[in-house]
Amino acid sequence: MKLSLKIAIRFIKKSKVQSILITLGIAVGVAVQVFLGTLINNLGKDLIDKTLGGTSQVTIRSDNNNNPYFNETDVDIDMLKKLGVFSEISKSLDVNGLVKNGEGNEAVLxxxxDSLSAADIYGIKDKLVTGNVDVNNNEIIVGKTLLEKLKKSVGDDLILVMSNKKELTLKISGVVDYGVGELNKSWIVGSLSYIQEEVNRQGEISSIETKLDDNKIFDADVISDDLSKEIPKGLIINNWKSDNASLLSAISGQKSSSTTIQVFIIISVVIGIAGVLAISVMQKSKEIGILKAMGIRDKSAALIFLNQGFILGILGATIGLFLGLGLFKIFTAFVKNSDGTPIVSGGFNLTLIVFSFCIFVVASLIAATLAATRSLKLNPIEVIRNN
Structure with missing residues (x-):
């Protein structure tokens, strides 16, 4: 084993140009794999965050369209927490109303x-433009577009007319830009207990909204099916996968295209390395023939090329990782949206990085194995006789 390794290192040093070309071939393959994989992963993550980050991903609601309300004790919140799949759980009461705006009115929700945990479900804390996210009693948070229409500012009061003609005087505590036009012009968020009392719905809610852990987002349908067995009759469960079929299709297509690209990159690198190492076997056939004549076994001769492929694979994969990550950082630094923010987030996926490194080292070994099989066929007498 040691002898094969020493000879492999000597072959690498002797054929510097060839070794550099193999290393660069592996490095380019790894760099492209890491760059594209990281880019596509971040695009997918950003797509999910933008589409689902500000919505409830699994929602429990009433199955009665005529009466959308149910008792908040119908569902055991502690039971939901014990499932260990939700990062946020919030009770919600939705009531339609009109906000007085001079001579006209604005329809709002x-x-x-029930708590600031809901602020995390809808991203209110991160999307707060001005004011305070904490709401108590008659304090509310309004969307940016609605505030502009009403020509109000933080600290002002607005009059909300309920369906029963009752008027509520609410104080604007904060302003949010949800990034969604419909929400910005229609949502008013307030305290659950205050609204329950004012609309005479004490102890009632219209939904229980949740946010899944990041590693459970694509299990929303399975979680919903399991949860449906635990909730009483008259309640139903909606999940983002059933409500966003087109988004799910886009994400699946994105993943499939990424996998296809990566497979072809790996195949091309394996073919390239195998071809160069096969040539190396032919170039070193005289040396291998002499070594066999001196008593080196076929297994040891094959190990020379396996060690050569392993060493070059490690070197190429390491260089490729740094190159790919560096290219991605440059991409995020210079390619930006019109508002100056990066077009994709700059997060790295450790699993992808480790997988890319390992898969190309293995690919190098596979290519080296193909070359090593040629060395097994070399007859030392024929090699020396034919020079």
Whole structure:
């Protein structure tokens, strides 16, 4: 084993140009794999964050269209927490109303939330433009577009007319830009207990909204099916996968295209390395023939090329990783949206990085194995006789 390794290192040093070309071939393959994989992963993650980050991913609601409300004790919140799949759980009471705006009125949705955990479901904390996200009693958070229409500012009062003609005087505590036009012009978020009391719905809610852990987002349908067995009759469960079939199709297509690209990159690198190492076997056939004549076994001769492929694979994969990550960082630094923000987030997926490194080292070994089989066929007498 040691002898094969020493000879492999000597072959690498002797054929510097060839070794450099193999290393660069592996490095380019790894760099492209890491760059594209990281880019596509981040695009997919950003797509999910933008589409689902500000919505409930699994929602429990009433199955009665005539009466969308149910008792908040019908579902055991502690049971939901014990499932260990939700990062956020919030009770919500949705009530339609009109906000007085001079001579006209603006149709709005008054949304009562039981705690600031709901702010994380909808991203209110991160999307707050001005004011305070904490709401108590008659304090509310309004969308940016609605505030502009009403020509109001933080600290002002607005009059909300309910369906029963009751008027509520609410104080604007904060302004949010949800990034979705419909939400910006219609959502008003307030305290659940205050709204329950004012609309005479004490102890009632219209939904229980949740946010899944990042590693459970694509299990939303399975979680919903399991959860449906635990909730009482009269309640139904919606999940983002059933409500966003087109988004799911786009994400699946994105993953499939990424996998296809990566497979072809790996195949091309394996073919390239195998071809160069096969030539190396022919170039070193005289040396291998002499070594066999001196008593080196076929297995040891094959190990020379396996060690050669392993060493070059490690070197190429290491260089490729740094090159790919560097290219991605440059991409995120210079390719930006019109508002100056990066077109994709700059996060790295450790699993992808480790997988790319390992798969190309293995690919190098496979290519080296193909070359090593040629060395097994070399007859030392024929090689020396034919020079």
């Amino acid at each position: 008054l949304k009562g939330v």
